[in-house]
Amino acid sequence: MYGIIGQLKATEGNRDKLIEILLNGTQDMPGCVLYAISADATDTVSIWITEFWMTEADHQASLQLPSVQAAIAEGRPMIAGFGARHIVNPVGGFGMGG
Numbered sequence: 405m406y407g408i409i410g411q412l413k414a415t416e417g418n419r420d421k422l423i424e425i426l427l428n429g430t431q432d433m434p435g436c437v438l439y440a441i442s443a444d445a446t447d448t449v450s451i452w453i454t455e456f457w458m459t460e461a462d463h464q465a466s467l468q469l470p471s472v473q474a475a476i477a478e479g480r481p482m483i484a485g486f487g488a489r490h491i492v493n494p495v496g497g498f499g500m501g502g
Contacts, residue, residue, distance in 0.1 A: 429475020435462025
């Protein structure tokens with residue numbers, strides 16, 4: 405498995421709208437085991453995304469999906485920057501199936 409845990413920083417006042425765009429644009433992605441979007445509990449502009457994929461190639465292919473491309477285009481103006489980004493090797497856990 406392949407995983408990414410990353411932080412997006414929204415422009416001031418746009419976090420909820422950016423989350424909505426991400427939630428709507430990241431459905432039905434082949435090879436995706438988990439795609440969780442979280443609002444940071446203490447930082448009003450930060451969003452954490454946890455992604456688990458069957459393979460890194462599945463993740464790369466998802467970036468070409470029309471729905472993902474549309475979400476990127478719509479959300480890009482609301483992204484102020486990026487924070488931490490960690491590549492991980494998921495090994496299992498509750499909610500991951502199998």
